Amino acid sequence: MSQISVDLTGKVAFITGGGSGIGRGFCLQMASSGAAVVVTDLNGQAAEGVAAEITAAGGDALALTVDVTDAAALEFAVEFAIARFDHIDFLFANAGVLGPADYLDIAPADWDLVLDVNIKGVALTCRALAPHMMARRQGRILMTASYNGVRAGAHVIPYRVSKAAVLMYTRCLAMVMAPYGVTVNAICPGVTLTPMQLSYAEATAAEQGLTREQYLAERAGRIPMQQFTAIEDLTGLAQFLVSDSARLITGQAIAPDGGVMTSS
Ligand SMILES: NC(=O)c1ccc[n+]([C@@H]2O[C@H](COP(=O)([O-])OP(=O)(O)OC[C@H]3O[C@@H](n4cnc5c(N)ncnc54)[C@H](O)[C@@H]3O)[C@@H](O)[C@H]2O)c1
Structure with a gap:
């Protein structure tokens, strides 16, 4: 698959849920374009593994164990990353959990987990990094949302609700960040x-x-x-959204999903 090529030398990306799947793909793609990458994940070993892949390929990476539901851990991680790399240009608020598939009998603890990680975790991640981007009057924030935030269905209901909230949060944060020249967009993966x-x-x-x-x-x-959806479909879109060509694209949800989000 031919990929958009963007030179990100000197840029720094901070990625949550970077130890697996789509987050790992974002980490590797940012690094191969020349950015330094802060690989964060609840699973510290997985984050270490991805950072090791990056450094083995000649890139620069820092692995940190971070639970996105923990505001203090996020603040510490951002401070630590800035101390190491001086600044952060791109934030990927990507960590997420699927939660229960059942439609009605959803335990309170399952609601808490899915909403805590998928929407509160996204908001806490942005809260930790947004002031830094506002002060620099530059930055790009990318949320990993989902077609499930748009399409109704009789299963994975807390997940759908959480991703719908991420889409609205993306649009609201875009309004907050617009005067500072920071764009905020949602990537909605298809079935990956x-x-x-x-x-x-x-x-x-x-x-x-x-x-x-x-x-x-x-x-x-x-x-x-x-x-x-292939990981490359998502990383290609991310490359475009952090590029100068996308400087005025904000508050959008873009779905490389083969038409899933549009279909009924
Ligand atoms: N795979 C798909 O088909 C698909 C479709 C639409 C959206 N998404 C979204 O893409 C994102 C990445 O999912 P994936 O498919 O790569 O899944 P994955 O399970 O492979 O990766 C998710 C990562 O998030 C981490 N994580 C979970 N809870 C965390 C927490 N509290 N703090 C920090 N990290 C945490 C996990 O340890 C894991 O490394 C999620 O937001 C998911 O909802 C995935």
Whole structure:
């Protein structure tokens, strides 16, 4: 797949949930374009692994264990990263959890987890970094939202609600940051075969008496363009959104999803 090429030498990216799946893809792509990368994740070992991949390829990375529901940990991580790299240009508020698939009997603790990580965690992450970007009067903030924040459905309801909130938060924060020259946008991945999506596929396949491969073939068939989203579809969009070409794009939700978000 040919990718948009952007030189990010001298730039610094701070990425939550960077230890796996889409976040890992953002980390590796930013690094291969020349940016230094602050790889943060609740799973510190996973963050270390991604940072090691970057440094082995000649890039610059710092791994930090950060739970996005912990405001103090986020503030410390931002301070630590600025002490190391002097500044942060790009924030990827990417960490997320799927939560329960059930439609009605959702335990209070499950509501708390999904909303705490997926929307409060996003807001706390931005709260920790936004003042730095405002002071520099530059920066790019990218949220990882989802088509599930737009499309209604009878399952993964807390997840859908949390991602709908991320879309509204993106638009509100865009208004806050606009006078400071900082853009805020949401990337809405389509069905992307990360550990999160594959464990959901396995559980759903078992429920329906299908093999994982049968379920995935059926799932791909329900996508208007009949293709899953590749990590490169998301990293290519991110490259564009942090580039000078996107300097006036703000408050938008863009979905490299083969038409899933648009379809009913
Ligand atoms: N995979 C898809 O099909 C898909 C589709 C739409 C949106 N998304 C979104 O993309 C983002 C990344 O998901 P993914 O598919 O790569 O999943 P993933 O499970 O592979 O990665 C998620 C990462 O977030 C981390 N994380 C979880 N809770 C955290 C917390 N409290 N603090 C910090 N880190 C935490 C995990 O440790 C993990 O490394 C999520 O926001 C998800 O909702 C994914």
